[in-house]
Amino acid sequence: MRGSHVPATGTVTVTDWPDPRAREPGQLVVRMLHASICGSDLHAAFHGLLHPGGPRRPGYPGHEGVGVVVESRSRRCPEGTLVLTVPQGEMGGCFAELQLLDDLHVVELPAGTDPADSRQLRRLMMAQQYGTCLYAMRQFWPVERPARRAHTCVVMGTGSAGLFFVEEALRLGFRHVVASDLDARRLDVARRLGAVPVHVPRQELAEVVAEVSEGRGADLVVEAVGHDVLRDQAVELAAPRGIVGFFGLPERHGATEIPLWTAFRKNLRLQCSVSAQSEPGLTSFREALRRISEGEIDVDHCLGPEYPLERVAEAMRDAEERRGGHVKLTITP
Structure with a gap:
């Protein structure tokens, strides 16, 4: 072959x-x-x-x-x-x-x-990638913590995974979903899906998040690219007692620094997600297939x-x- x-x-x-x-x-x-x-x-x-x-x-x-x-x-x-x-x-x-x-x-x-x-x-x-995003989102934002209309979610990166996170955050009921990227064409997709697009570095992501959240910060930040600098920014963008979800792969094997002092003072939860393929029954992939086949997800x-x-x-x-x-x-x- x-x-x-x-x-x-x-x-x-x-x-x-x-x-x-x-x-x-x-x-x-x-x-x-x-x-x-x-x-x-x-x-x-x-x-x-x-x-x-x-x-x-x-x-x-x-x-x-x-x-x-x-x-x-x-x-x-x-x-x-x-x-x-x-x-x-x-x-x-x-x-x-x-x-x-x-x-x-x-x-x-x-x-x-x-x-x-x-x-x-x-x-x-x-459904393969969407399933990994569903699996991750259930860890980042558990069902026992329902999204309120006052909550803000930031998705860093609007590749396919980032766009799936945008759609899932909107499904969960976040009032504001902010999506950032370097590519204006991908941001157009995020806008059509219902996100507030931020074209970095032309726009300051922190300023947009502060504006839509009325200065509080993001209740959930999903880093969907895999860059160290974005992980640092994610911690800075998070609101006190917020959650930062790391979905993008690290840039390298071995140790990576994170702004732990800031995360500690804000009382943040830092959550990684990997190995959706090991989930018993592959539940997230099955749910992803169902939603796609029934037209629930774009x-x-x-x-x-x-x-x-x-x-x-x-x-x-x-x-x-x-x-x-x-x-x-x-x-x-």
Whole structure:
């Protein structure tokens, strides 16, 4: 089969790999129909977060995909089942013609899904990232702490994850949802969804937050990019007894400084979110699929251009450089 190969940081190629086989109970081979590029894929390939096992993995680092089971040793997912693939993010293999998984890391697509309907499949594929955002938001803002009409939420970054956080904050009832980014085109999407857009550095995010919150600060700040400087700003923007949610990957392995004194004096809760793929029953991904399939959530802004697998390196460079202002790019084996 053909699949992506990342032999070293900064190098993405496509090469031949042995076809995977389902040999253990519960294992599946999925023929990938579509995969999408996540910001964490860019961190892994270009920004120094290459997993030690990544160079040996076909399809690495793709971890957002939909496909059909073509070989199965699972009673739950027989051959022919259409699935959302949710491999552990750091070891995904979606940028390949075939992917070996177990049935704990796939979710069946809704009944009636048409395998020939590319647009429908691509919309449902967004449940992978939307599911990670639902999982994160339930940690950042637990259900026992309902949003009040006076609450303010700030989302830093309006990539696909940031836009999903915008939509979820509005669903939860935050009065003000402020979204910041460097890209005016992505901010236009945030505006259409109902957020107050802030085009940094042309606008001062702190000033906008102070204005909409009447000087109190943000009750919830979600850092959805993965930059140290934004994590620092998130702590500064938070209101006393507020919550700061860290969703973006750290910039490096090892220690990272945070403004702990400020967080301590404000009595903040700093919450990270990772490993939605380990959630029992993959509840958040199932809920994400339901909401998308029933039209409760807007994902059409994520349906950017498609690239064949052989052009995965070009697609990842385009995503890295934000060419065209697209929110998401799709790889179609």
